[in-house]
Amino acid sequence: MHIDIDEIAKTFGTTAALHPVSLAIPSGALVALLGPSGSGKTTLLRILGGLEYPSSGRVLFNGQDATGMTVQERRAGFVFQSYALFRHMTVFENIAYGLKARPRGSRPPRAEIARRVNKLLSLIQLPDIGARYPSQLSGGQRQRVALARALAIEPRMLLLDEPFGALDAKVRKELRQGLRDIHDETGLTTVFVTHDQDEAMELADLVVVMSMGRIEQIGRPQDIRATPATPFVREFITH
Amino acid sequence: MSDTTLPVSARPSHFRAATDETPTARRVMIGLAVGGLLLLVFAPLIAVFAEALARGWGAAIASLGNRDSLAAIRLTLTIAAISVPLNAAFGIAAAWFITKFDFRGKAFLITLIDLPFSVSPVVAGLCIVLMFGANSAIGGWLVANGYPIVFALPGIVLATMFVTFPFVARELIPVMIEQGRAEEEAALTLGASGWRTFWTVTVPNIKWALLYGVLLCNARAMGEFGAVAVVSGKIRGQTATMPITIEMLYNEYLSVAAFSLAAVLTLLALLTLLFKTLLERHVAGQIAANHRH
Amino acid sequence: MARPLIHRSPMPGLGLSAGITLTMLSLVVLLPIGALLLQGANFGLSNIWATVNRPRVWAALYLSFRLSLFAAIFNLVFGVLLAWVLVRYRFPGRRILDAAVDLPFALPTAVAGIALTALYAPNGVLGGFARDWLAPLGNLVFGPFGAQFTGKIAYTQLGIFIALVFVGLPFVTRTVQPVVEEIEREVEEASATLGASRAYTIRRVILPMLSPAALTGFALALARAVGEYGSVIFIAGNIPMLTEIAPLLIVIQLEEFNYDAAAAIGIAMLAISFAMLLAINLIQIWSRRRIGHV
DSSP: OOEEEEEEEEEETTEEEEEEEEEEEOTTOEEEEEOOTTSSHHHHHHHHHTSSOOSEEEEEETTEEOTTOOHHHHOEEEEOTTOOOOTTSOHHHHHHHHHHTSOGGGOOOHHHHHHHHHHHHHHTTOTTOTTSOGGGSOHHHHHHHHHHHHHHTOOSEEEEESTTTTSOHHHHHHHHHHHHHHHHHHOOEEEEEESOHHHHHHHOSEEEEEETTEEEEEEOHHHHHHSOSSHHHHHHHHO | OTTOOOOGGGSOTTOOOTTOOOHHHHHHHHHHHHHHHIIIIIHHHHHHHHHHTTTHHHHHHHHHTSHHHHHHHHHHHHHHHHHHHHHHHHHHHHHHHHHHOOBTTHHHHHHHHHGGGGSOHHHHHHHHHHHHSTTSHHHHHHHHTTOOOTTSHHHHHHHHHHHHTTHHHHHHHHHHHHHOSHHHHHHHHTTOOHHHHIIIIIHHHHHHHHHHHHHHHHHHHHHOOHHHHHHHTTOTTTTOOHHHHHHHHHHTTOHHHHHHHHHHHHHHHHHHHHHHHHHHHHHHHHHHHHHHO | OOOOSBOOOSOSOHHHHHHHHHHHIIIIIIHHHHHHHHHHHHHOHHHHHHHHSSHHHHHHHHHHHHHHHHHHHHHHHHHHHHHHHHHHOOOTTHHHHHHHTTHHHHSOHHHHHHHHHHHHSTTSHHHHHIIIIIHHHHHHHHGGGTOOOOOOOTTSHHHHHHHHHHHHHHHHHHHHHHHHHHOOHHHHHHHHHTTOOHHHHIIIIIHHHHHHHHHHHHHHHHHHHHHOOHHHHHHHOOOTTTSOOHHHHHHHHHHTTOHHHHHHHHHHHHHHHHHHHHHHHHHHHHHHHHHOOO
16 A cells, blocks of 8 residues: 655644655555654654644545544554553453454454464464463563554554664564564555664665654665765764 | 644544543543532532531531530540551551561561451441450459540540551551662661661651651541440540530531531541642652652 | 571661561550450350341341442442543543542541431432432332332431442542553554554453452442441431441440440451452452463
C-alpha cells in the first residue's frame, strides 16, 4: 500500500509540532523518520496510525483519503517504544489479541487463531515462549513479541516508534536484521522512527530527515550521505 | 509527547482519541459518580447541620452548653490526648523496627499490626472487657486495689488504641521502605548518634506521612463508637464520650442536642479532610520538585 | 543453613524499637484477643456451638455477612467507576468530589448513623421521597407481577445496606485510584491499533489490570462492613430475626453480663471473617500469579 502525506500540520495548543509536511511513501518501502527529539517524527507516525488527528492536511492510503479513519479501521500494525505488551496476558494471548477482538462475524475460529500465532512465533524465532508472561522475557524478546502482535492483525502497513530504543547495542544489531528480514518477507510498507542515524542509514530504503517539525531532506541513504541538503542534515549525520 | 492531547475544537466531531470514551459514556459515568456521592456522602453531611440548626443557631449552641455535653467533649479530648501520642510512638517504633532491620517473621508481624482493621470494634471492646473486666483475674485484682479499667477512662483509652492501632504505622512503613536506609547509614558513618540520626535525618523525611497518620488516628479516636460503647458503661458525665452522648441524646429524642454535638464532630472530620487535601497537594508539589532536580 | 532470627545491622535502636513494638502490640491487641480466645476455650466448643446455633444468632450472623457482601459488591462496582472518573475526567467540582470520598473514614460512625437515619426515615427527606414517589411508581409498574413496595428504607434491611455502603465507600476507590493513574496510555493505544473497540479494551485490558487492587479494596470494605456497629444500629431498627446485626447481639449479651455468650458470638464472627479474608487472599494470590511476576 502506498501512503501519501499531504500538507500535514499539527499544533498542540500554541506550539507547532509539525509545520505542513508532505511525503510520498511507495508501496513496500522501508522508511526511516530520522531526527532529534522534538523534530515531530513521532507525531507524524502517530498521525499515520490514527492516534493523533492532524490540525490540517490529509493522509491518503492507496490514493484514498484516510484522514478521518479511526485507529481501528486503519489496521496499522503499530509497535510502541515501550512495546505496551499486556502484562496480564501470556505471549500467546498478546499475539492473539487483535484476532480475538474482531467482531464475531470476521473472527477466525480458535484453531485458526492458534495456527497463526504459532506461525508468527516461529517468524520471530521464538517458537517456545507462547506460555510466558511479558515480565519473564528479555527486552529483545519483548520487542519481537510486540512486532508479532502487530503483524497478527494482517496489517496494511507497519509503524514502529523507536523500535530499538530500549535495547543494548548488541541486541539492537541483531534485531535490525530481524526487522529487515520480516519486512522483506511480508512486503509491508514500513515506517519507523529513530534518532540513530546509523540505524536509519543501515536499515531503510528511504530516509526522511526531520528537524523542528519540518522535513529537511528525503532520500536514499547513500544520497543523503553524499549530498546533505542542509547544514542541519550534514551536522546530524556526521555528529 | 504521548500524553499531549488535541484541543477539542481542533477535532472533527467524529474523531476521538484512542484512549477516550464516547462523550455520552463519559457524561453518564460522571453523572453516576456525582449522583452517587451526592446521595451517599453529601446528603448525610447536610442532614447533620440541617438537623442541628432545625430550631436555629441559638438552640444549637445552647444545647452544647449543658453539663453532660461539656463533660463529653472534655472526656473525648482527654482520650485523644492520651491514645494518639501513644499510638504515634508505637507507629514510629514499629516502622523503624520493620524497615531498618531484617528479621524472620516480618510479614507476620505486619499482619498482626493490621489485625485491628479486620476485627469488629464491638469485638475489640469485648476483648478489653474480658481481659480487664471485674470478673477476670487481672481486672478483679485491679478493681480490688482501686484501679478499675473497664467502665473507666483506662478501658476507653485501651479500646480506642485497639481500633486505631495500625493507623500511624501503616502510613509510615511504605514511606520508610521507599526512603531506604542509605541516608541513616550516611549519618552514622559521619559520626552522628542514633538519636541524632533519627531526629535530623529520619523525622524530616517522614514528617508528612506521620502528620497524616496522626490526623487519621485522631479522627478515628475522637469518633470511635462501637468499642467504646462496650467498655465505657455509658455513665453520663463520667464515661460517656461525645459519640456515646450523641447516642444517648438521640435515643431521648433530643434531636437538636444530638445533632449539634454531631455537628462538632463533623466539623472536626471536615477539618481533617481539608488538612489531608492540603497535605497531599503540598507533598505532591514537593515530589514534583524533587523530580525536576 | 538456617536464616538467623535477626540479621546483624549497624542501625541503632533495635532493642528500643523492637521492645516498644512488641510490648504495645501484646498489651493493646494480642493479650485482649487472647483473653477472648481463652474465654471461649474455657466455655468449650460444644457450648459455643450451642450458643451460636440458635435461630436468632444465625439470623443475625446471616444478615450481617449477607448485607456486608452486597454492600461490598456495590462498593466494588461504584468504587472502580469513581476511581476512573476522578482520575481520567476533568469536570468542575472534581477536587471536592475527590476529597469527599474520604468522608466515611473521617466521620464518626455514630454521626453517620443518625444522619443517615434522619435522611432515610419515613419522615426524612429521602425516606419521604421513597415512600411518596418511588414506592407508588414501583407498585404501578411491578404491582401486576405481585410485587409490593412500601418505600420504607430506614428500619429495614435496605437501610442497613445503605449504612454499610457508606462506611465501605472509600476502600475500593482509594486502592484502585493509584493503579488507574499508572496505566500507560500506550497500552490502551496498542489495544486500539490492534482493532479493539473501546468497550473491548476496557473489558479485556483495563479491568483485568485493575482487578487485584479492586479485590483488595473489596476485602477491606467487606471486613469493615461485617464488624460495623455505630452507623448501623440507628438505621437498623434492631428487630430480632429481621434487622438485628451480629455485633449488636454481642452488646446485648454484655449488657446482661453474659460474657460466655458474648465471647461465643465474637469468636464465631472472627472465625467467619478470617475464613472470608483467607478466601479473598487466595483469590488474590491466584490472580497475581496470573497477571505475572511484577
